[in-house]
Amino acid sequence: MNTRITLVVSAFGFLLLSFCGNRQDELFTKPSHFPEPTYKFQENPLTPAGVALGKTLFYDALLSKDNTVSCGSCHQQSAGFTQHGHPLSHGINDLLTKRNSMPLFNLAWSTDFGWDGGVHHLDLFAISPLQNPAEMDESLPNVLEKLRYSKTYPALFEKAFGTDEINTERFLKALSQFMLTMVSANSRYDKWMRNEGGALTETEQEGLALVEQKCAPCHSGVLFSDFKFRNNGLPTAVNTDEGRYDITLHDEDRFKFKVPSLRNLAFTAPYMHDGRLGTLEQVLEHYSSGIEKSATVDPLLVKNGQKGIALTAEEKQKIIAFLQTLNDETFAKDPRFSESDAAPAPELAEFANTDWEKVDLRTDNHVIKSTLAKALSYYWGIKQGLLMDNGKESSRAAKLLLNLLENIDLSTAAPIQKAFYLKVYQDLGFDTEHVAETESVAHQRDHFGDLSKNLFRLIKSFKTNDQPLYYYTCPKAANGIGGFWLSEINDEKGNPFFGKNDKKCGQIVMTALE
Known part of the structure; x- marks a missing residue:
């Protein structure tokens, strides 16, 4: 999904990001505590031009039938390269796919791809979503023709492969080159493992011991997956997807799915192949008391006639505490993997590491104040639609709202205010565009919470409101992940996440005043 932005920021240009260096080890370095990769790099050596081409292809909606869906639409960096907040990913024409998007990282250590393992080589991974009618609904021949007739791709392929001839092999290898660079190995746990400073608390170390004792061998090693296919006892009445069986047609593979990594769970909710569980608490509750016995359920989950994994409330808290140490914030924000091809000019770079919570951003700037006042009026329209x-x-x-936010003139704003607006707009514009491009209320609600959160952040930080603005939350919304919305009244009865089927769920967590 390409988020458009035409902000008028006078005297500030944009610099293209690029992959530097001319050696493969500058593009891919095996973390010292990781095993050897399984991908054969000698068959597809990484080059700066090849990786850059792969990144361009990954984020180009040209790959879909109607030029609206890119690989990055369902694999968003801030969500660990899953589709944020979606139990089932959305494809072309807002069609629902049958599964939750799997995260994309550390792919050099995997040999089977997708929840059902239907693809056995990374270089072939892109074919399935590209041709799936509910995802990109395109064909390889059509994609290659579109690339050949584009004004930019022949030159990019020549730079990457020494020829401007665009064929299937080069197309797929370029995508692989970019995806291979997506290495996530800089979490607090990783730094602790490499003795790079910092330590795990006693509770976190006890959580690690519990994971090693009760969650292995499925989630084993530093990659926290054995990459096998297992039936983890999810009730099949909720979803009849038979997983690995669809590939092998072996009865013993019914309802088996690939074991995902435990890394970056803070970014990748909801969980399971169909996104049915919204929180880690729900996941652990499933494993302790929700296992459904079947002919193919993993024997590790049914021992001595007892279903599930015995976990006390305290043990669950310790496991979750440890899992938080596996979140790689650097990976989620690394500009090498970002959809944007541009970065702020040096004049704005000084704010890159700003702790925005400690900065006084209040403003009397007329443009900012009038824009956010009008933004609220459009926001009420979105909310009213969801309520109805x-x-x-x-x-x-x-x-x-999107048109307003895109075309704001920030030429008279202070540099730090411009930087903050641009930072928040990256997410606010993304979610607003998702709400704008569909009339599916379910899809709109998937993005309404984050839209509300970021609009509130702008208003509260700039202190532009002259009356109370209430920030509501409902933990039942968004499949148990929780949802947020704004209101001008402190006893609101409606809930935009449930509309006419109101669940009477909502409480104020904060307010914004001038």
């Missing part, structure tokens, strides 16, 4: 289950109205209001 009217996706058409929400889409209309979101289009107005």
